[in-house]
Amino acid sequence: MxxxxxxxxxxxxxxxGIARIVGASLIGTTIEWYDFFLYGSAAAxxxxxxxxxxxxxxxxxxxxxxxxAIGFAARPLGGVVFGHFGDKVGRRKLLVVSLLMMxxxxxxxxxxxxxxxIGVGAPVLLTLLRLIQGFALGGEWGGAVLLVSEHGGxxxxxxxAAWPQSGAPGGNLLATGxxxxxxxxQSDDAFRSWGWRVPFLxxxxxxxxxxxxxxxxxxxxxxxxxxxxxxxxxxxxxxxQAPVVEVFRRSWRGVLGAIGTRFGENISYYVITSxxxxxxxxxxxxxxxxxxxxxxxxxxxxxxxxxxxxxLSDRIGRRPVTLIGSAGMAVWAFAFFGLLxxxxxxxxTLAVTVGLLLHGAMYGPQAAFISEMFDTxxxxxxxxxxxxxxSIVAGALAPIIAVELLKDFGSSTPIxxxxxxxxxxxxxxxxxxxxxxxxxxxxxxxxxxxxxxxAAVPDRAAQDV
Numbered sequence: 001m002x003x004x005x006x007x008x009x010x011x012x013x014x015x016x017g018i019a020r021i022v023g024a025s026l027i028g029t030t031i032e033w034y035d036f037f038l039y040g041s042a043a044a045x046x047x048x049x050x051x052x053x054x055x056x057x058x059x060x061x062x063x064x065x066x067x068x069a070i071g072f073a074a075r076p077l078g079g080v081v082f083g084h085f086g087d088k089v090g091r092r093k094l095l096v097v098s099l100l101m102m103x104x105x106x107x108x109x110x111x112x113x114x115x116x117x118i119g120v121g122a123p124v125l126l127t128l129l130r131l132i133q134g135f136a137l138g139g140e141w142g143g144a145v146l147l148v149s150e151h152g153g154x155x156x157x158x159x160x161a162a163w164p165q166s167g168a169p170g171g172n173l174l175a176t177g178x179x180x181x182x183x184x185x186q187s188d189d190a191f192r193s194w195g196w197r198v199p200f201l202x203x204x205x206x207x208x209x210x211x212x213x214x215x216x217x218x219x220x221x222x223x224x225x226x227x228x229x230x231x232x233x234x235x236x237x238x239x240x241q242a243p244v245v246e247v248f249r250r251s252w253r254g255v256l257g258a259i260g261t262r263f264g265e266n267i268s269y270y271v272i273t274s275x276x277x278x279x280x281x282x283x284x285x286x287x288x289x290x291x292x293x294x295x296x297x298x299x300x301x302x303x304x305x306x307x308x309x310x311x312l313s314d315r316i317g318r319r320p321v322t323l324i325g326s327a328g329m330a331v332w333a334f335a336f337f338g339l340l341x342x343x344x345x346x347x348x349t350l351a352v353t354v355g356l357l358l359h360g361a362m363y364g365p366q367a368a369f370i371s372e373m374f375d376t377x378x379x380x381x382x383x384x385x386x387x388x389x390x391s392i393v394a395g396a397l398a399p400i401i402a403v404e405l406l407k408d409f410g411s412s413t414p415i416x417x418x419x420x421x422x423x424x425x426x427x428x429x430x431x432x433x434x435x436x437x438x439x440x441x442x443x444x445x446x447x448x449x450x451x452x453x454x455a456a457v458p459d460r461a462a463q464d465v
Contacts, residue, residue, distance in 0.1 A: 017218075018160055021151045024217040025144040025164040028099055031210040032140045033171025035106035035203050036071065036133055040270070040399070041179050043068045044277035045288055046196050050114045051123045058407050061278055065399040067127045068274075071134030072396030078138020079384030086143050086380035090219045090227075091150075094380075095143045099214060101136035103207025105129045110200030142384030145367035150222035150376070154438050155314060161367035162310025168363070169302035169356070172273055175199060176299060180292040222376050222441050247374070247382045254373035258386025259393075260429025261322065261369065265362040266394035267422035268329050271415065272336070272355040273299070275402040279340060280348065283406060290345050298352035305357050309364030317437045318369035319430050325361025326426040332358055333419035337412035362426065372436035379441075394422065 039047075047067075048060030078098075086094040109129050115122045144164040149157055178199040186195045247255060273295055280291035313321040332355055339351035374382035405414040 018148070018151050021217050022148055022160055022163045024213050025095075025148050026167055026170070028095060028210045028214050029140060029144045029164045029167025030170035030174065031167075031203070031206045032099060032102045032137060033168045034174045034206065035102045035171070036137050037168075037172045037273070038106065038175040038179075038199055038203075039071065039109070039130060039133065040068055040274040041175055041277065041292075042196055042200075044274060044399075045179070045281070046192055047126075050116075050192065050196070051126050053115055057282060058278075058403065061282070062400065062403045062407070065274075065403060067123065067130055069396035069400055070127055071130040071137070072391045074131045074134030075138035075388040075391050076385060078135035079142060079388035080138075080381070081135075082139020083142060083381030083384040086139070086146075086384075087378060090223055091143045091147045091380065092214070092217060092219050094139055095147065096211065096214055098136045098140040098143065099207060099210055102133055102140070103203050103210075105132040105136070106200055106203040107207075110197040110203070138384065138388045141387055142380050146223075146371055146380055146383060147217070149368060149371040150379075150441055154440055156311075157371075157441075158313035158318065158365050158368040158437070159307055159311040161371065162307040162364045165310070165363050165367050166303050166306045168269075169299040169306065173296060173299040173303060176292050176296045178202065180289060180296055183289050183292060225376075246378045247385060251374050251378055251382050254370075254382055255386040255389070257373055257429065257433050258370045258383065259390040261362075261366060261426060261433070262387055262390035263394045263429070264326050264329060264419075264423035264426030265359060265366065266390055267398045268333070268355065268419050269359050269363070270395050270398040271402055271419050272352060272359065275399045275415075276340070276352065278399070278403060279337075279406065279412070284340065284343055286343060290348065294345065294349040294352045297349050298356045301353050302356035302360055305360040306364040309361045310368065313365035313368065313437065317435045318365040318372075319433065319435050321365045322362050322369065322430045323427060325358050325363075326423045326430065328358040328361065329355070330420045330423035330427065333416040333423065334413075336419075337416050341412070369436055371441065372439040376441065 043064035044061065047064040048057060052060045052063040052067075082094050082098060106129075109126065112125055112129075113122055144167070145161050148164055149161045151160075179196075182191055182195045182198060276295065277288065277291045280286050280294075281288050309321055309325075336351045336355050339347050342348070370383050370386060371379060373386075401418060402415050405418065406412070408414075
């Protein structure tokens with residue numbers, strides 16, 4: 001065994017080491033999701049009038065959400081580019097690049113002139129920055145969850161890998177919290193005039209903190225072992241295909257499995273956290289503080305629920321936990337809107353919180369589940385492409401479809417059917433996939449169908465917690 005392999009195996013299984021890796025990944029993903037979700041919240045609250053002014057507020061909101069979706073369109077491209085280089089040069093270096101790109105674009109949004117100042121140039125610049133955000137996030141998710149998954153042991157991977165997943169509600173919590181605070185202390189005119197810029201400019205400070213933490217962590221030991229093997233093979237004259245080519249040649253089933261697994265999760269999340277702001281403020285005519293505070297409380301519960309669901313997946317499997325969430329969401333979608341229509345803050349908060357708890361059951365095991373579908377040489381590319389392609393057909397369109405359905409029907413029933421149908425798609429997909437719990441990530445496999453059950457896998461890193 002060479003020095004790289006020895007160092008890699010020595011670093012695996014240490015509770016202090018994995019906790020440091022988890023902390024760095026969690027803080028980085030929280031900051032990146034803060035940047036990404038901040039746009040979604042602003043699109044629902046102020047961008048419709050500042051950058052896309054129309055006579056109909058719902059039309060302006062629809063246009064704002066279309067530019068919101070453009071960020072999702074850039075995510076698969078980011079996943080391909082970051083995945084390629086992440087599988088070639090390492091996970092950590094690419095995560096630093098993604099953080100800088102995302103933070104820079106978000107900070108620049110806070111400096112943008114509005115439509116009243118420069119006309120059509122304002123939405124054009126906003127859209128360009130949104131594309132940069134999407135490109136950066138496309139590379140962030142795969143790298144962050146893989147860095148944790150590949151550092152941790154087989155038996156507790158679901159728990160550790162779920163913590164970077166908590167960066168999504170963590171970022172949403174931070175973004176919504178800042179907006180809720182500003183909405184509480186400012187008048188609507190002041191918020192529309194300059195207050196909305198504050199959370200965007202704050203991103204510059206957060207990125208510097210995240211960068212300082214992220215550069216201090218070590219590279220994935222599993223990747224270092226695979227890289228050493230690849231270098232040895234190259235020295236013998238063995239030619240290696242580009243990771244993206246290898247993914248579609250050998251692991252296309254994994255890509256399809258990842259898309260189906262994320263489909264219902266993605267749609268339900270953006271309806272519960274982004275579209276709900278539109279529904280509560282424009283359809284129910286309640287103040288934006290009601291919606292923001294409900295999402296704030298729900299996101300706080302969601303943050304801690306995700307790793308708990310991940311831990312449960314280490315005990316009973318990735319599939320059963322995911323199915324609890326997807327089947328539950330298929331039913332809850334109808335209750336969700338019925339509870340919103342009561343116009344009671346407490347009941348609205350309950351609707352959002354339960355919805356996010358069910359979402360957490362799908363999202364918590366997801367990092368480990370998708371990571372275990374791919375081999376090390378193509379894992380960054382495969383996980384990134386599968387997850388980000390799902391974001392185009394699911395998360396990107398969810399707020400747009402929901403707003404359009406509300407505009408056309410004036411009722412929540414079609415939206416509930418849409419969310420429920422998406423959850424059914426994920427339920428069917430996960431029911432077909434084989435269990436991946438306990439897979440040794442350093443061993444090659446041809447895809448989900450070749451994965452053994454955890455009971456047959458010895459615990460190489462039982463001491464990692």
